[in-house]
Amino acid sequence: MAIESAKIIDSETVELVKDGVTTCVPMVQGNSHYQEYLEWLAGGNEPLPASAP
Amino acid sequence: MAGPLDFEAEELAQAAGAAPAIHGVDMDGALVQYITSASSDPTVNDDAGDGYKVGLIWIRLDNNSRWQLDDSTVGAAVWTPLPATAAVEALIAAAVAGASGKGANLFLNGSLEVWQAATSKVSSGGGASHHTADMCTYRLYGTSAGTVSRQSFSTGQTDVAGNPKYFMRSIVTASTNIHRYAFHCADIRRFENKTIAVTFNARVASGTLALTPKFVQGFGSGGSASVSTSSAEGDATATTTWQQFTRTFVMPSIAGKTIGSEDANAWFALDAPSSTYTLDIAQIKVEEGDTFTGYAPEGYTRTAQNCMPFYQKSYRKGNFAGDTNYGGVEAFLLNPSGNTVHGIRYRTEMNTVPAVTIYNPSTGGSGTGRDSGAANPAFTATNIAEGGCYAQTTTGNANAFCYFHYILDSRLDTH
Numbered sequence: 001m002a003i004e005s006a007k008i009i010d011s012e013t014v015e016l017v018k019d020g021v022t023t024c025v026p027m028v029q030g031n032s033h034y035q036e037y038l039e040w041l042a043g044g045n046e047p048l049p050a051s052a053p
Numbered sequence: 054m055a056g057p058l059d060f061e062a063e064e065l066a067q068a069a070g071a072a073p074a075i076h077g078v079d080m081d082g083a084l085v086q087y088i089t090s091a092s093s094d095p096t097v098n099d100d101a102g103d104g105y106k107v108g109l110i111w112i113r114l115d116n117n118s119r120w121q122l123d124d125s126t127v128g129a130a131v132w133t134p135l136p137a138t139a140a141v142e143a144l145i146a147a148a149v150a151g152a153s154g155k156g157a158n159l160f161l162n163g164s165l166e167v168w169q170a171a172t173s174k175v176s177s178g179g180g181a182s183h184h185t186a187d188m189c190t191y192r193l194y195g196t197s198a199g200t201v202s203r204q205s206f207s208t209g210q211t212d213v214a215g216n217p218k219y220f221m222r223s224i225v226t227a228s229t230n231i232h233r234y235a236f237h238c239a240d241i242r243r244f245e246n247k248t249i250a251v252t253f254n255a256r257v258a259s260g261t262l263a264l265t266p267k268f269v270q271g272f273g274s275g276g277s278a279s280v281s282t283s284s285a286e287g288d289a290t291a292t293t294t295w296q297q298f299t300r301t302f303v304m305p306s307i308a309g310k311t312i313g314s315e316d317a318n319a320w321f322a323l324d325a326p327s328s329t330y331t332l333d334i335a336q337i338k339v340e341e342g343d344t345f346t347g348y349a350p351e352g353y354t355r356t357a358q359n360c361m362p363f364y365q366k367s368y369r370k371g372n373f374a375g376d377t378n379y380g381g382v383e384a385f386l387l388n389p390s391g392n393t394v395h396g397i398r399y400r401t402e403m404n405t406v407p408a409v410t411i412y413n414p415s416t417g418g419s420g421t422g423r424d425s426g427a428a429n430p431a432f433t434a435t436n437i438a439e440g441g442c443y444a445q446t447t448t449g450n451a452n453a454f455c456y457f458h459y460i461l462d463s464r465l466d467t468h
Binding site: 028029033 | 313314315374375404405407409410419433462464465
């Protein structure tokens, strides 16, 4: 159940790929997916930047 | 005046043989009303003309006899005597509790009837959290392996009170550490400084299994460390026959604690020791006070609605994330400009801002929809809020019909 990749969508949303499933995750404290993302970042991982508009 | 319920006040009120007193209201189509009568049996004329509905219970206070109304036809009412069984006591206790407003189940999926996300979840251990029935999670620690799944009761079974439809089965096939089954109750505030009674049913396929009940206050992301409270009654040892256990917990104050976020919650946990086993769990009730007051009928619709602030899906009831069918899909036209935005308004507001996953109803893959030109345009959900969001794509066939499923996830899985 590990995050495979992350991509910043905008200032409020990050797109995570986990177990082959792509999920749009709000960057809010109360969401467990976001907590997983923060742990992933703390592990030295980096998200892909947002696409150019 | 033998019986498990205290009708003393009723006896006094009806000492002079007053007319039968009606108690309670209809709830979700399930009658929780009951009638007390000082010393009279019901007759064929105690019928719909008096406002009585099928399912109503009549309790005669002077000898504790009980009847249930099977046919409310005016002038031909049929009242069936109820035997003095544990199931009847539970039914009456539920009726009394429902009528008084007490005894509400603070665990939203008590009958384990709602399994929106899946009906089977495999774990390969490592302490990873897996959602099973709505509001339920389990973790197998260490190098463990197992599966939790939904199982059906036999029709008409009487081993577990309240006539539930389903139970949860955990089959652990390898184990090097403990296992935890958690039943989450939203809003940590309602449990502080209160005595909580938790009633559940359990059995194992062979031997015995000592389950350690706990009640945990979790303060959410960025909040204080969780606080675990044990029950004075200690372990519950499951055997090969269904047993109903009640354990009480004196919950501490949360004064001085920091509630980090809205996913703060309290949960009833059953810890199983490291071993391999087949464990069945059913009918969980969490209520204020130190006494089990019976199982009240909840019904699928109400239970599902109560669980939807934590998880919603566009799929049919029996379909799950990644299934390939079009039942319940979002459907709309792709914009000819090549940039399409489709709003999603949730069926009810979510507990927290949810994670949103878009699924392709044709391939089952995530992150894409399906259009009528057989393209799979990529979708991203943005502006996600508790009540809605929108999904956007910049590809696909212009002017084509487009379809996708969605999953909203605000589930509680802190342990």
